[in-house]
Amino acid sequence: CARRRMFPSVRVKVKGLEPLQQYYIAIDVVPVDSKRYRYVYHSSQWMVAGNTDHSCITPRLYIHPDSPCSGETWMRQIISFDRVKLTNNEMDDKGHIILQSMHKYKPRVHVIAQDSRFDLAQIQSLPAEGVQTFSFQETEFTTVTAYQNQQITKLKIDRNPFAKGFRDPGRNRGVLDGLLETYPWRAPLALDFKAFGADSQGGSSSSSPVASSGG
Amino acid sequence: CARRRMFPSVRVKVKGLEPLQQYYIAIDVVPVDSKRYRYVYHSSQWMVAGNTDHSCITPRLYIHPDSPCSGETWMRQIISFDRVKLTNNEMDDKGHIILQSMHKYKPRVHVIAQDSRFDLAQIQSLPAEGVQTFSFQETEFTTVTAYQNQQITKLKIDRNPFAKGFRDPGRNRGVLDGLLETYPWRAPLALDFKAFGADSQGGSSSSSPVASSGG
DNA sequence: CTTTTAACACCTAGGTGTAAAATT
DNA sequence: AATTTTACACCTAGGTGTTAAAAG
Numbered sequence: 207c208a209r210r211r212m213f214p215s216v217r218v219k220v221k222g223l224e225p226l227q228q229y230y231i232a233i234d235v236v237p238v239d240s241k242r243y244r245y246v247y248h249s250s251q252w253m254v255a256g257n258t259d260h261s262c263i264t265p266r267l268y269i270h271p272d273s274p275c276s277g278e279t280w281m282r283q284i285i286s287f288d289r290v291k292l293t294n295n296e297m298d299d300k301g302h303i304i305l306q307s308m309h310k311y312k313p314r315v316h317v318i319a320q321d322s323r324f325d326l327a328q329i330q331s332l333p334a335e336g337v338q339t340f341s342f343q344e345t346e347f348t349t350v351t352a353y354q355n356q357q358i359t360k361l362k363i364d365r366n367p368f369a370k371g372f373r374d375p376g377r378n379r380g381v382l383d384g385l386l387e388t389y390p391w392r393a394p395l396a397l398d399f400k401a402f403g404a405d406s407q408g409g410s411s412s413s414s415p416v417a418s419s420g421g
Numbered sequence: 422c423a424r425r426r427m428f429p430s431v432r433v434k435v436k437g438l439e440p441l442q443q444y445y446i447a448i449d450v451v452p453v454d455s456k457r458y459r460y461v462y463h464s465s466q467w468m469v470a471g472n473t474d475h476s477c478i479t480p481r482l483y484i485h486p487d488s489p490c491s492g493e494t495w496m497r498q499i500i501s502f503d504r505v506k507l508t509n510n511e512m513d514d515k516g517h518i519i520l521q522s523m524h525k526y527k528p529r530v531h532v533i534a535q536d537s538r539f540d541l542a543q544i545q546s547l548p549a550e551g552v553q554t555f556s557f558q559e560t561e562f563t564t565v566t567a568y569q570n571q572q573i574t575k576l577k578i579d580r581n582p583f584a585k586g587f588r589d590p591g592r593n594r595g596v597l598d599g600l601l602e603t604y605p606w607r608a609p610l611a612l613d614f615k616a617f618g619a620d621s622q623g624g625s626s627s628s629s630p631v632a633s634s635g636g
Numbered sequence: 637c638t639t640t641t642a643a644c645a646c647c648t649a650g651g652t653g654t655a656a657a658a659t660t
Numbered sequence: 661a662a663t664t665t666t667a668c669a670c671c672t673a674g675g676t677g678t679t680a681a682a683a684g
Binding site: 210211353362366368370371372 | 674675676677678
């Protein structure tokens with residue numbers, strides 16, 4: 207019940223795949239550090255407020271629903287993880303990604319070559335080989351259960367279609383375009399999110415996905 | 422745009438599968454004959470109104486979204502095909518099942534053992550081996566674009582949650598329970614549907630799925 | 637005090653039969 | 661005349677931030 211979608215969602219382009227090879231593409235979310243954070247209003251920033259032990263917790267894998275799919279098909283489209291759900295319930299049995307509130311995290315995207323030894327139903331953890339993993343600095347975020355920052359609230363309301371009911375008609379449109387600062391971000395849990403709406407163009411090397419985030 | 426869900430949906434139980442083997446389960450819809458039908462109001466029945474050529478049309482396969490999945494998991498649950506969509510648009514490019522209006526059809530359920538030689542993305546037609554196919558007399562139906570029979574309209578309104586807005590509160594509840602007669606059934610396209618709500622208990626032989634239909 | 641939960645109004649997204657219009 | 665299409669009001673189903681209450 208305390209689960210919400212991650213928003214903005216992670217969106218990725220991949221290239222350099224074998225066109226006819228089958229791949230799974232998956233996402234997980236790993237801790238950036240072992241610190242607990244609190245938001246300091248008067249300085250408008252997150253500050254360390256203690257330590258946590260993230261060890262012995264294997265992050266849950268969210269398999270993209272189009273998996274498995276050929277490299278050709280994956281490369282032809284933007285791969286959007288807009289249905290990923292986050293929860294702070296450690297007993298969650300619906301397969302959602304489990305995070306602790308007030309901590310910093312970073313999503314990782316995994317490109318997994320199909321192998322007859324495993325199947326979609328079995329993938330609970332990453333195989334030992336045939337996996338390429340990518341992550342992007344600009345998708346780092348901080349989890350919350352209630353927004354700490356009015357600017358991120360405004361960003362969510364302006365950008366998330368499901369929050370349309372809270373929009374102030376005719377005002378403050380597009381003021382967050384091109385924003386490059388740090389905002390907490392709720393999903394349910396809110397994210398310290400950089401470079402909203404800005405594409406991060408990767409190099410042209412083989413198998414380098416290019417990520418962009420946005421609603 | 423002229424696509425609708427099949428309702429009531431086909432619901433199936435399977436037994437006799439290998440618990441650890443992976444299976445796809447799929448449904449398709451095949452013609453019962455090559456006749457075109459019209460509904461004769463005064464005698465309340467469908468009558469032959471001409472011939473059609475169904476040859477050279479390979480029926481589309483709808484893969485159950487839980488596929489692939491272990492035999493153990495498939496046997497533990499009722500397998501519901503409630504998201505199957507039918508269309509009369511022969512140019513449909515969304516993968517929906519294509520039927521002609523005013524014809525008789527019968528759904529078939531296919532249990533397909535996983536094989537490293539094919540993948541979910543590739544399955545457009547049935548493999549040559551490792552497939553068991555089942556169909557049930559009571560799920561035969563006739564397609565329409567507009568209902569021909571008030572009784573089936575009432576059945577739909579009473580049973581389909583999405584038609585709740587048309588229910589006549591406090592009246593005519595449950596009158597169709599246990600009905601064993603023939604009714605046209607729309608999906609978008611309406612179905613000559615027998616034994617609504619009645620389970621058709623199969624034998625106890627190995628790998629014999631037991632089907633029940635209902636909303 | 638800080639943080640989390642639960643109920644809520646308000647949205648998106650999409651599945652119903654209806655009735656009028658369009659097509660054949 | 662028979663059949664199909666389209667726009668529509670009315671639902672289900674579920675994703676928002678808000679707010680007050682609960683929990684720590």
